[in-house]
Amino acid sequence: MKNLSRLFFVAVLIASFSTSNAQDKNNPWAITVGANAVDFYPVGEDAPQGDYFDEYFNVEDHWNVFPSLSTISVSRYLSDGFTFTATGSLNKIDRFGSNTDAFGVETTNKVDDYTYFGLDGRVSYSLMEVINSKVIDPYVGIGGGYTWLDDSGAGTLNGTLGFKFWISEQLGVDVNSTYKHAFENSTKKHFQHSVGLTFKFGGTDTDGDGVYDQNDACPEEAGLEIFNGCPDSDNDGIQDSKDDCPNTAGLAEFNGCPDSDGDGVVDKDDKCPTVAGLKTLAGCPDADGDGVADKDDNCANEAGPAANNGCPWPDTDGDGILDKDDKCPSEAGTAANNGCPEVKPTEEVMKTLNNYARTILFQSGKASFQKSTDQVLQAMTAILKEYPKADFSIEGHTDSQGSSSSNQALSERRANAVRDYLIANGIAADRLTAAGFGESTPIANNKTAAGRKENRRVEVKLKN
Structure with a gap:
């Protein structure tokens, strides 16, 4: 009956502990229930006790294990990793160190079953953030309490080392070892080991x-x-x-x-929310790409300016200059000459024309073009069409490899091949002449590969 009264007293004290702040960010409180073991041996005393940490894990000979529920703790988080914990524990002591007989044989020092009660409080610090873990929660603690051994008791100064393994945010396993330094001989200093389940709770939602x-x-x-x-x-x-x-x-x-139509314009800002369109036209489509939304375009499938309601201005001579801006609307010309044809190309134009001509590539030893040359010839044709009043001479040149006569003939055939292409693509035949100069007018050293490459060329000259 006396022991039950003590246990009730311990439970009341534990339940009464309270501090401010939270157990962690979400759970102000925690309860741990489990079992404990008491060991009086490795505490730095003479027999029947032993040196500090000697046979620390000698469970069979030195640990007093209470196998059922024998420990209960209530904790509340303080701040910055600190937690206050109040613990009550119960045990039965039947082992108190060891004895050594005259033959040096060490045996467990058996004692009568003493009833053990402990009431302790500690402040512990979590190292969980230090090791950067979300599962393993090691901690150290310091505190004090009072321990009863049968009818006698003594205050203790306690140091704890332990860790918690969190199975979930609210549930974990707590394992710890506490050294209790007693201040009276009636209760010897000792170690108490505990293991239990911890339940966190108490957040407000x-x-x-x-x-x-x-x-x-x-x-x-x-x-x-x-x-x-x-x-x-x-x-x-x-x-x-x-x-x-x-x-x-x-x-x-x-x-x-x-954005119902997926055109990148949200429905609330889309003037055509059910038809994909352009951001620049507030989400409305522009089928002919003239910058006029189809709903406002009188020629929705034919590009034209907004000033003409999306319909194109006429360009009678097809020179890209609209009739309204073309001073020669029935004769193709250039923009630089306000739609009228240029009479003669400038030096800059001739330089451009010859830059193209020098990149014409022929099959080796032949007057037939390589496939990649077609774009070059098209560009030359477009330039010549800008100057319908001007006449040009196409000149062919070779390097010095091979005989002079064969090089002369090859240069003539190549010059005529270029002339034939230009005529076939819309340049009047009477505007073009062709001539070959063989190897007679080199522009680079024929003794090097690079020089010979430069000498194999076509040039275009403006005729007076």
Whole structure:
């Protein structure tokens, strides 16, 4: 009956402990229930006790193990990793160190079954953040308490080393070892080892959304954990406070607003919300690409300026200069000459023309073109068409390899091949002449490969 009274007293004291702050960010309180073992041996005393930490894990000979529920703790978080814990424990002591007989044989020192009660408090510091773990939670602690051994008792100064293994946010396993230094001989200093299950609890969640108030940016409005407790009414993955269209599911790139036709213009700003269009035209399409929205375009399938309601201005001579701006509307010309034809090309134009001509490539030893030369000849043709009043001479040249007569003939054939292409592509035959100069007028050293490459060329000359 006396022991039951002591146990009841311990339980009342444990239940009465209270501090401010939280167990962690979400759980102010924790309860641990488990079993404990008491060891009087490795405490630095003479026999029947032994040196500090001697045979520290000698469970069979020295540990007094109470196999059933024998330890209960209540904890509350203080701040910055510190926690206060109150613990009550019960045990039966039938081993107290060891004896050595005259033959040097060491045996366990058996004692009568003493009843052991402990009431302790400690402040511990978690090293969980130090080791950067979310599962293993090592800690150290210091505190004190009072321990009863049968009818006698003594105050103790305690030091604890332990760790918790968190199975979930609320449930973990707590393993620790505490050294208790007694201040009276009636209760010897000793180690107490404990293992138990820890349950964290106590967070406040006003809106019931599973996010505790201290972490809930919207504590009175049910929301989602990924948004710190704030709601997402349309379930589009964007919380309402950042959603420009909170009641209509939309896209993050548009701050939660929808774009039904997928044209990159949100529906609320789209003048054609059901038909994909262009951002520059407020979401409306432009089939002919003239910059006039189809709904405003009188020629929706034919490009034209907005000034003419999307219909094209006429260009009678096809020179790219509209008749309204063309001073020679019936005769193809150039923009630089206001739509009228240029009489003669400038030096700059002739330089450009010859830059093209020198890149004409022929099959080796032949007057037939390589495939890649077609684009070059097309560019030359376009330039000559800009000057319908001008006449040109096409001149062919070779390097010095081979006989002079064969080089002369090859240069003539190549010059005529270029002339024939230009005539076939719209240049009047009477505007063009062709001549070959063989190897007679080199522009580089024929003794090097690079020089010979430069000498194999076609040139275009403006005729007076």
